[in-house]
Amino acid sequence: MKIQYFKSSVFIALAVVGLASCKKDNVQDDVIPPYEVPTTYNFAGANYTASTQRVKMALELNSYLGTALNATITSTKANDYFNNTNNPFTTDATLNASGVKLADKTADAETFTGYFVEQAANSTKNAIEATNGSAGYVIKGTSKRLVSATGLEYNQAVAKGMMGALFFKEAINILNSVPDANNVTVTNGTTAMQRSWDEAFGYLGVPVDYNPDKTYANTDAVRPLLWGGYLAERGKGIEAGKIIFNAFLKGRAAIGAKDYLVVKEQITIIQAKWEQLVAAAALAYTTIPTNSVSVGDLPTQFHALSEGYGFISCFKYRPANSKLTDANYQKLKATIGTNFYTLINEANFTKLVEAQNILKTTYGLN
Amino acid sequence: MNINRIKYGMGVTILAITVFIVACSKKSGTDNGPKADGFDKAGMLTNYADNLIIPAYMGLQDQITQLETTANTFLATPNADNQQTLKVAFKTAYLQYEQVSVNQFGPSERVLLNNFLNTFPADNAVIDGNITRGTYDLTQNSTIDQQGFPSLDYVLFAPDALAKFSGSSAANRKKYVQDLLARMKTLTGGVVTTWKNTYKAEFVQNTRSDAGSPIAFLINQFAYEMDQMKGPRIGWPFGKQSGGVQYPDKTEGYHAGISVSLAVANLTNLKKMFTGNNSGKGMSDYLVALNKKPLSDDVIKQFDLAIVKLNAIPDPFSTALANKKTEIEAAYREIQILLTLIKTDVASATGVRITYQDTDGD
Numbered sequence: 010m011k012i013q014y015f016k017s018s019v020f021i022a023l024a025v026v027g028l029a030s031c032k033k034d035n036v037q038d039d040v041i042p043p044y045e046v047p048t049t050y051n052f053a054g055a056n057y058t059a060s061t062q063r064v065k066m067a068l069e070l071n072s073y074l075g076t077a078l079n080a081t082i083t084s085t086k087a088n089d090y091f092n093n094t095n096n097p098f099t100t101d102a103t104l105n106a107s108g109v110k111l112a113d114k115t116a117d118a119e120t121f122t123g124y125f126v127e128q129a130a131n132s133t134k135n136a137i138e139a140t141n142g143s144a145g146y147v148i149k150g151t152s153k154r155l156v157s158a159t160g161l162e163y164n165q166a167v168a169k170g171m172m173g174a175l176f177f178k179e180a181i182n183i184l185n186s187v188p189d190a191n192n193v194t195v196t197n198g199t200t201a202m203q204r205s206w207d208e209a210f211g212y213l214g215v216p217v218d219y220n221p222d223k224t225y226a227n228t229d230a231v232r233p234l235l236w237g238g239y240l241a242e243r244g245k246g247i248e249a250g251k252i253i254f255n256a257f258l259k260g261r262a263a264i265g266a267k268d269y270l271v272v273k274e275q276i277t278i279i280q281a282k283w284e285q286l287v288a289a290a291a292l293a294y295t296t297i298p299t300n301s302v303s304v305g306d307l308p309t310q311f312h313a314l315s316e317g318y319g320f321i322s323c324f325k326y327r328p329a330n331s332k333l334t335d336a337n338y339q340k341l342k343a344t345i346g347t348n349f350y351t352l353i354n355e356a357n358f359t360k361l362v363e364a365q366n367i368l369k370t371t372y373g374l375n
Numbered sequence: 376m377n378i379n380r381i382k383y384g385m386g387v388t389i390l391a392i393t394v395f396i397v398a399c400s401k402k403s404g405t406d407n408g409p410k411a412d413g414f415d416k417a418g419m420l421t422n423y424a425d426n427l428i429i430p431a432y433m434g435l436q437d438q439i440t441q442l443e444t445t446a447n448t449f450l451a452t453p454n455a456d457n458q459q460t461l462k463v464a465f466k467t468a469y470l471q472y473e474q475v476s477v478n479q480f481g482p483s484e485r486v487l488l489n490n491f492l493n494t495f496p497a498d499n500a501v502i503d504g505n506i507t508r509g510t511y512d513l514t515q516n517s518t519i520d521q522q523g524f525p526s527l528d529y530v531l532f533a534p535d536a537l538a539k540f541s542g543s544s545a546a547n548r549k550k551y552v553q554d555l556l557a558r559m560k561t562l563t564g565g566v567v568t569t570w571k572n573t574y575k576a577e578f579v580q581n582t583r584s585d586a587g588s589p590i591a592f593l594i595n596q597f598a599y600e601m602d603q604m605k606g607p608r609i610g611w612p613f614g615k616q617s618g619g620v621q622y623p624d625k626t627e628g629y630h631a632g633i634s635v636s637l638a639v640a641n642l643t644n645l646k647k648m649f650t651g652n653n654s655g656k657g658m659s660d661y662l663v664a665l666n667k668k669p670l671s672d673d674v675i676k677q678f679d680l681a682i683v684k685l686n687a688i689p690d691p692f693s694t695a696l697a698n699k700k701t702e703i704e705a706a707y708r709e710i711q712i713l714l715t716l717i718k719t720d721v722a723s724a725t726g727v728r729i730t731y732q733d734t735d736g737d
Contacts, residue, residue: 150616301479302599302731304490304516356514357486375587 054198060211074164077132087125128163147307160349162315169319178326221250408584414664416582422656453540473640482569495525532630623693634692
């Protein structure tokens with residue numbers, strides 16, 4: 010069902026990224042005819058295939074790195090996934106000939122190739138129990154994880170780190186470029202501005218008819234992926250799914266109507282909420298290890314910290330108007346970069362609690 | 376129909392609002408849980424704080440102090456008679472601990488009270504190493520199985536305990552006992568203070584039911600405590616997770632031979648917490664106000680049944696594991712039923728999400 014969009018107030022409250030663009034191409038008309046904002050991303054000509062392909066590639070790469078718990082893996086193979094060489098993809102073999110790869114959109118790519126080397130090395134220790142100072146597995150009951158000498162799961166460092174260095178980073182940067190994009194020349198049914206918007210939307214990893222209130226089954230072929238999954242997993246409390254998805258819909262409709270004020274509003278909304286989602290995840294993962302039910306449970310504590318490690322690294326790519334100061338970002342980095350055995354043994358979890366408080370205060374979380 | 380949008384010139388003040396950092400921090404909706412007309416939730420929470428939780432912690436504080444006194448008598452003259460007297464005091468204190476075990480939220484959660492007071496089984500080898508070396512840092516979270524009641528249980532009542540109190544490390548051993556008790560006293564005292572000074576106030580006026588609220592804490596803790604009964608206290612030593620392989624020495628209060636007593640105390644207290652000690656201001660009364668009287672009655676009946684079945688198992692539990700399997704099986708079954716009632720039915724009825732089992736998507 011479509012929704013009529015009316016602008017009825019005289020004063021317009023704007024949340025803008027910067028000053029209104031003075032570019033001649035994208036001038037706001039005096040009168041914008043009313044336009045509809047659909048409830049699904051079914052815009053004519055919408056194309057974000059490459060973004061979706063990268064989401065799927067990341068999932069297969071992550072899956073491969075995860076097998077290190079029970080098998081030896083190689084950084085060569087991981088690089089194949091990263092660079093799309095030697096036909097590595099099997100879950101979706103069409104990715105192999107897609108002409109798309111992860112590497113060229115991943116910031117700090119050498120950090121990730123470094124992680125591949127670490128995980129490959131750790132996989133040779135997957136039959137040995139880990140200790141502080143030597144890699145191996147940690148186990149509690151039926152829960153088992155492969156960790157480095159400092160307790161870090163490198164596959165999580167890759168998975169969550171790349172969610173930042175590729176997907177979040179690209180979405181933020183693309184959205185930043187939207188106001189200045191060409192919204193006049195139509196090629197294959199869409200303008201450059203629309204294509205940029207679609208590309209950013211694709212990195213969210215949600216289906217066209219995404220429903221933030223729905224619990225998607227693991228087996229659902231169109232379930233939200235990567236960031237899409239985190240909209241529910243850690244973003245329910247801040248309504249991340251509803252707000253980000255609706256802003257993408259509204260912005261795309263606004264582009265069609267050349268309603269640039271609204272487009273810029275949605276950019277700010279998306280960027281702020283997505284960053285808050287990063288924070289919500291980071292907060293959860295720096296909190297779980299400090300819960301009394303987690304104490305003594307190394308797999309749970311190290312797994313959470315490893316995810317936290319990845320999510321905190323996402324802040325590097327946060328928008329310029331982020332509320333997270335550089336000083337606090339450095340504190341978060343320093344804390345999560347501490348040996349995990351040290352972190353979990355610290356009386357009163359002082360460092361982790363400090364990280365939690367930074368996140369809570371900066372992002373209004375609890 | 377066209378709508379005029381008035382465009383302002385470049386001199387217009389543009390209001391930049393960081394709406395979405397601030398506004399979206401508030402939880403959506405009021406989330407005060409299901410409607411329970413006329414039920415005084417604040418009154419219920421006050422009852423819990425004043426008549427159940429704080430007195431339980433104060434009682435534990437007293438008991439640990441008394442245990443210290445009795446322990447010092449034993450440590451001065453470590454003989455069998457004094458050890459027997461000590462065992463009685465130890466049991467009394469441990470039974471009092473079972474009154475606080477379920478209250479692991481807020482002040483006790485912050486200091487990991489349950490972890491430091493009652494992680495069992497203790498790591499006997501590491502404890503002996505601590506004693507031999509004479510140096511250890513009990514504030515480290517990695518030392519939870521080297522202190523508290525389970526560690527005292529080992530150091531004071533293991534078969535060779537008396538001999539070790541006369542051996543080469545006797546002085547270190549005595550100091551270790553005193554250090555353990557001092558730490559237990561400090562941690563418990565801190566929890567009492569925090570409850571009285573600051574936490575009670577925020578506890579009694581938050582009548583919500585969402586994650587992090589007092590009602591959510593209580594329901595979660597009731598369920599968690601039942602999980603602990605089903606697992607570490609009864610089921611796991613019995614072999615339920617190990618295809619029948621039993622672990623008698625991994626029971627609560629193993630050396631003192633009081634595992635069943637502790638379990639019964641734990642379950643009896645849990646029932647008391649559920650009914651708010653029959654004051655009319657307990658979770659059971661809240662359920663009635665929610666039109667769930669049949670559920671509340673079922674839970675209370677199941678508590679009674681499980682307690683009866685537990686009482687049919689004689690201490691020491693470690694021996695019963697071998698020759699009272701029928702009785703243990705019967706108790707285990709009732710515990711499972713009670714667990715489901717609380718973790719599923721009561722949680723659902725009170726609109727509380729069980730959050731202590733964080734099943735991570737990855």
